[in-house]
Amino acid sequence: MKALRLTLESFRFAWQALKSNLLRTILSLLGVTVGIFAIIAVFTVVDSLEANIRQSMTFVGDKVIYVNKWPWVFDRNFAWWKYFKRPVPTVREFRELQRSLGPNNKGIAIFASTSGNLFRAGTNSMESCNLQGASFDYRQVSDVPVVEGRYFTQQEVDAARNVAIIGATIAENLFPGRSALGQEFKTRGQKFVVIGVMEKEGKKLLDTPSNDTNCLIPFGMFTKMFALSTNGMGGVAPTIAVKGTDEDPGLLDLEYELKGTMRNIRGLQPRDEDNFALNRPEMLANAITQLFSVIGIAGAVIGSFAMLVGGFGIANIMFVSVKERTNIIGIQKSLGAKNYFILFQFLFEAVFLCLLGGATGILLVFLITLIPQDALPLFLTASNISLGLTVSVVIGVLAGIIPAVLASNLDPVIAIRAQ
Template sequence: MLALRLTLESFRFAWQALKSNLLRTILSLLGVTVGIFAIIAVFAVVDSLEANVRQSMNFVGDKVIYVDKWPWVFDPKFPWWKFFNRPVPTVREYRLLQKTLGENSKGVAIFATNSGNTFKAGSNSMSGGLLQGVTYDFRKISDVPVMEGRYFTPQEIESARGVAVVGHEVAKNLFPNGSALGKVLKARGQRFVVIGVMEKAGKNVLGITGNDNNCIIPFGMFTKMFALNTGGMTGVTPSIGVKGSDADPGLLDLEYELKGVLRNIRGLKPRAEDNFSLNRPEMLANAISKLFSIIGVAGAVIGSFAMLVGGFGIANIMFVSVKERTNIIGIQKSLGAKNYFILFQFLFEAIFLCLLGGAAGIFLVFLITLIPQDSLPLTLSAANITLGLTVSVVIGMLAGIIPAVLASNLDPVIAIRSK
């Protein structure tokens, strides 16, 4: 109870001191406000940017391992020509993986993509479209958000029928006056009946339009239109995606099994190097995290200079406050006030001043997040709010500890005689 009473008394003295010098208080906390605003604004932008980039990469799927010729993240120690001489994934390997992989796999799909296509429907056309040939389990590998209509049936995939699931922009440009379902579009001379329309994705911070410009067709039809790469420089290179199980959170079991099956399929000897790459979305996510952590550290260093200026300003004001109230300190000590009571009184004043400045800086960041942003919506997380307030308390303690110690060690007789 005594500690609580002393704390409340110290808080009351600090509050009265701040109110009695309102203009000085406001000017003092401006430095802390600017510093906290700079730091938290940088972290908010970095966090929002990282979240937006990760969301932009949803097309690569979650809990998926991709079998490719090339790795997504290159090892500088590995000779490039060894990557170049690797074989590309084939339909035969896809079929064998489908039959061989056990319960660690929830789906296997082979797919290939060709860009820069022109789609036509009657007198309407659209250039720059993306044609994507997929097998049935592709929707397990990647996000295919069908808004209207349906996805492919296994029979449509196996028989390579001329059907398509199109993106929002494709449907809008080719069929502006009604629903695209059941309508016919042409791509590279082939006719496709639209059976599904995907949700609008819009442009993200990377400029990627998601599935908006896509036209997804059965893989068999795709191979009739484009020659697949068989290991050289020409043709479209397919990829194989394998969906992992929730019971294998790190996908380690699936990776070991997949590596063993692929080595067996390709007839690799026990000591031979892998001639394939097993890529995961986490590779890109880790690279992005490293990049944004560097940006965050750089922003924090820049913001810390503003906090340093604010801290010096608070310390200066606290020294002035001690000088002005020396007589009052002497009276308090002569009436029995302990040293720690005087110390807490000034230390709380410094911390409270910094907390006010920090809260004002966080509030300014919150106001910025309310501004509508299509490409990069900003969010202020609870972690950043906690960080801002914690930094404010630490700065208050560092800025106020020396003036508080000096005030608590004043001789009461000398302090009373001061003017």
């Protein structure tokens, strides 16, 4: 009860002091507002950018291990010559994995793709389309959001039929103003019948593969149109993907089983190094996290300079406030006010001032996030709001502690005589 009364009285004294010097209060708030705005704005942009990039990378799937020739390594000192002569995954290896892998997977798929294809339907055409061949279980390892029509049947994939699932942008360009289902288009000298249209994704921040310009066909049909590579030098190199289960959250069991099976298929001896790479989406996620952690630290350092200026401004105002209210402090002490009451009073004023400035800075960032943006939608997270308010409190304590201590230690007789 006493603590609550002390808090309310300190709040009333602080509010009266701030209200009596409104112009000075506003000028003091500017420094903290600019500092908090700079820090939270940087973190907001970094978080939004990271989220957008992660969303752009969703094409790699979740809980999936990819069998490739090359490892996903983000190092400028990457020893590429060690992997140059590795063979690429083959259809035979895909079949062997289908037969050999145990219950640690939900599905195994093989796929390959080429870009820059020209699609024609009557007088309409579209360039730079991606043509992708995939086995039946491809939808188990990657998202195929069919909103109109259907996915392939097992018979269509086994028979390598001329059927296709196209992206929304392809459908809009080849068949404007009408449904694409059942329509025919031609590419690479082959005619295809549209059996499905994928959901429109829209523009991505990164130039990553998009379903909007992607055409999915049975893998057998794809191999009739394109020669598959065996060493990654000529032809199209396929990729094998294996979807993990929820019972294996780290995919460790699947990775060990997949590694052992691939080594057995390729006839590697115990002392031989792997001549394949097992890649996981977490490799991309970790690289992105490391990149943006550096950017975030750099932004925080830059914003801290503005915050430092605001803190000095608050400290200066508190020294002036102590000087102006020395006589009042002497009267309060003569009436029995304790040192901790005077200390808490001025400290609360500094914290309250910083919190007000910090909240204003956060509000400005929030207003910016409300501006519609197609390229990079911004969002303010609860963690960034908490960070801004916490930093405001810390700055308020650091800026107000010395003036508050000086005020609490004033001699009441000397203070009451001050003019």
